[in-house]
Amino acid sequence: MTAKTKRFARRAALLAAPLAFAAGPAFAGQIAQKCGKDGHYVVAFSQANYAEPYRQHVNNDLIALAKEIPQFELQIADGAGNDNTQTSQVDNFITQQVDLLLISPFEAAPLTPAVARAVKAGIPVIELDRKTVGTPGKDYTAFVGGDNYKIAYEAGTYTAKTLLPDGGEVAVLEGLPSSTPAVERLNGFKDGVKTNAKIKVVAEQAADWLPDKAETAFSAILQAHPDIGVVYASNDMMAAGSYLAAKGAGKETQVKVIGTDGLPGPAGGIQAVASGQWAATFTYPTGAPEALDLAKKILLECAASVPDTVTVSTLAITKDNAKDLDKKLKF
């Protein structure tokens, strides 16, 4: 774009401004109100709750990646697992007129009005991991997240093909009953193992995502079903609990443990697989790189449209890649 055409474009935009204003904030064919390669942009992230290992992992990922984009200034607010707190934080971000809002809503319906206010104020909104009510691309700009069902389905087929090709007994530890991710992961895994008719799911217990409950539950399961070959835990923390239970029963070589989330660090699944304690874990991706890519498109490249849903795929962490990954994450 030459200087002349730029000036023309600006004048045209000025003339069109009143019209565009009536039509809504997304004017002049771009999503952001202010954009361009040379600007400085505040990217705000409203996180549902810091006090969960997975959410910490998301924060760390975003912070590390945002540092590599000099135009971006990342601000994170802790919703503290409270809809009112998170709503007031979104309201404050609107007051600050941040350039883009990333949000992982604590609960869907309660955060919907706050997201609507941000959209009305002309702020592009990217939802991360959890959605509010409405349609991405219409009620907010885009959704970036993993597919719980697919991730657990892959864990199921991995069990069916690689861990127990000749069949055997399997136990499943579910997250908090009736919560969406718990239900999706349970169904995904069960459908995945169905691909091998010789596998039987002999036990299904809820352990509310917690390692101590998982240890208690799996100890009891092992008493009732001493021949279990695989335990699928719907998150890494419950997988850690199941491993302790298997070890307590002296069956840590017989029982193969599968986790979900693939968290880094000493308590996470990647090291547990690298050290040979677990058979595998399936990452639930943070979506941070994908979300920041969208943010770049919107703010730096003045995109007129972006994909409204970005599903991030899982990575199976097994003994083949765990050690390399673990080293890479330690830098």
Added chain:
Amino acid sequence: MMGETGTTIPAAPAPTVRPAVRRDPLALIVRFQSVIGLLLVLVGGIVFSPVRRGHLLFLAPDNIANIVRAISETGIIALGMTFVIITAGIDLSVGAALGLASVLAASLMVNLGWGILPTLVAVVLAGTAFGAAQGYISTRFRLEAFIVTLAGLQVARGLALVVSGNAYINISYGDGPGFAPPAFSVLGTRLFGNTVPVAALVFVALAVVATLVLNTTRFGRYVFAVGGNERAARLSGIPVGRVRISVYALTGFMAAVAGIVHAGQFNFGSANDGAGYELTAIAAVVIGGTSLFGGAGTMIGTIAGSVMLGALANILQLNNINAALQLLATGAIIVLAAVLQAVVGRREGTR
């Protein structure tokens, strides 16, 4: 420590020595400590406010609206809590009662198809009755309010889980079964050109009423008298038992209103909602200069204490300062408020 129902040791010095309050300058500061604290926070807010296009963000009308909206629910609860604490009581059940009220409101409208008015009346009556029952049990059996309302907290959460069937209830608006009347969504909107949140208006209106009730009515005087010296109050013919039951009915009422505001703001009813709100409300009351030993306190102090906590959280976030500092600051303010009170209390006691 608190809530000595029934008997008070006659030898105990009466905490309400009003004439002393007038003479002691420190007591005057304590009396208005939260107003002073609020002013300090406001000045700090103005000094540290980010500036955008020549305007202070902190003082922007929508920012002030945001502050008041954010504290509306805990603020409403704190109003009721002030009455209870002035009688030397405590109510730990209010956060859970908010959750129960939000679930009840959502369930009556969405699951049973009730209209707005019957729903509001039923929820408010249920909350008031719940509070009154706790007041009755505490008074009748001379139990510490701490214990009775701790039990009440569990009961309210349990009832909320029963009403909601162990799930949360989304409120969507429209006609017919499964929908709430659209007018209920007013609670989540903003009036006057999309600036003034209705939730904040409810808080402001109740704050005015609560101030008037405490300061100008006979009931308000009774509340001070019961908390100051129960024996003297009884001897002078004040219906102590009824006053005690009434203040718990009042906190139940306020919790129910806050629960309705919550359901309307967030289109949601959940048994987990309002968890920990009782502690925020107690903090606001204590910062407001109301004594946990009863007999002394002001409603304006509670209101200032609530707004102060909200303004503090707001200015810290506008400057992108993390939540840890906010908790540390709140803790320090509570300790400071309590220390000031204790010092003044001791001085009064020695006179």
